[in-house]
Amino acid sequence: MQFAKLHGCGNDYIFVMERDMKGIDAGREAIKLSDRKTGIGADGLIIAGDSEVADIKMEMYNADGSRGRMCGNGIRCLGKYAFERRMTIKTVLRVETDAGIRKLWLYGDGVHISAAKADMGKPVFEPQLIPVYTDAEKVIDKNICIGNKNYTATCLSMGNPHTVIFTDDVDKIDIETEGKLIENDAMFPDRTNVMFVQVISERKLKMGIWERGSGMTMACGTGACAALVAGYVTNRCGNEADIIMPGGILKVTYDIKSGNVYLFGDANEVFTGEVNR
Numbered sequence: 001m002q003f004a005k006l007h008g009c010g011n012d013y014i015f016v017m018e019r020d021m022k023g024i025d026a027g028r029e030a031i032k033l034s035d036r037k038t039g040i041g042a043d044g045l046i047i048a049g050d051s052e053v054a055d056i057k058m059e060m061y062n063a064d065g066s067r068g069r070m071c072g073n074g075i076r077c078l079g080k081y082a083f084e085r086r087m088t089i090k091t092v093l094r095v096e097t098d099a100g101i102r103k104l105w106l107y108g109d110g111v112h113i114s115a116a117k118a119d120m121g122k123p124v125f126e127p128q129l130i131p132v133y134t135d136a137e138k139v140i141d142k143n144i145c146i147g148n149k150n151y152t153a154t155c156l157s158m159g160n161p162h163t164v165i166f167t168d169d170v171d172k173i174d175i176e177t178e179g180k181l182i183e184n185d186a187m188f189p190d191r192t193n194v195m196f197v198q199v200i201s202e203r204k205l206k207m208g209i210w211e212r213g214s215g216m217t218m219a220c221g222t223g224a225c226a227a228l229v230a231g232y233v234t235n236r237c238g239n240e241a242d243i244i245m246p247g248g249i250l251k252v253t254y255d256i257k258s259g260n261v262y263l264f265g266d267a268n269e270v271f272t273g274e275v276n277r
Contacts, residue, residue: 001277003033005040005270006081008073010218010247012270014042015081018049018059030061033275034214040273043214046074048082054094054101056082062213070099070159072221072250072263076116079106080267083113099159117264120222123229123254124157131161133187141234147181154230158261160212161192162226166236170198170208179210195223199236206244218247225261228252 001020006013014033021029030045032038044062051057058078060068075095082088083106091106103119124130125138132155136142139155154164163182167173179194196208207227209220224243231237232254239254250265 001275002272003040003275004081004272005042006077007247007268007270008076008219008221008265009245009250011073011220012042012218013044013046013060013071013074013077014040015046015048015077018047018057021047026059026061027065027067030063031065034063040275043211043217044068044071044074046071046078048078048087051096054096055088055090056093057096060098062211063215064213066213067098068160068213070097070102070120070222072118072120072158072223072225073219073265074221075102075104075118076221076263076265077267079104079116080108080113080269083108084111084269097159113267115265116267117262118221120158120225120261120263122259123226123261125155127155130155130157130192131189132163132192133189140230144187146185146187147178149178151182154234155192156226156229158222158225158229160222161188161190162195162223162230163188163192164195164197164226164230166197166199166231166234168198170196170206173208175208175210176216179216183210183212193220193223193226195220195227195230197227197231199231200244202238203241204244205231205237205241209245219245219250221250221263221265224250224252225263229254229261 047059049057105117107115194210198206
């Protein structure tokens, strides 16, 4: 099976063609290939296939084998992967995902793609749709207690569930310990991604990441979108900002008129290879 490894801001995924996955359990394959000691090593697996309703289809699995509905860095890298392999000749295309059809703009020299912008859709705050168990109409700057520690959190979905927690200093957070506890708390029936966010300025946020199903990662596209939206609705930042993460910077814009969120950043191919079966 042929594969390619790509990343956006260090958030890395293994890409394969849908035709090469016939008869293979994708969840189990994601676990096997994502292992950084015995496999290729990645934050997950993305399968590129034909779509009956869009230009291309994306199927995404986390490193633990669970299926993800949306992936901001993944969808941008998918555009590069598909264009450079001539699965599409378009530089503006529509991608079918488990979270719906998303529009994607590709930037490059006509042969290679170096960056992409994705329309990530509208943020969802309704608790039952995120989902999150709560009696509140919305969880925006609400106190939650997890692991005997109180947090002020904003919960929303950007195609997958996010819990955004603002802090004065991201570097002082034990992201692995606290992120894992929050991800798996009973108030989140489908678990949650956890973003620890520090406001640097109105147009600059710094973020520490705990991804549902993958753990600590270098970047998270949907998480960057969630952080910006959470900052905007709580009057901590404007509707456009650079999100600084361990792997680099993503630019997020919350179009107030349409209600859609746009994500712009790099798309890089690391290497290609063949998996022996």
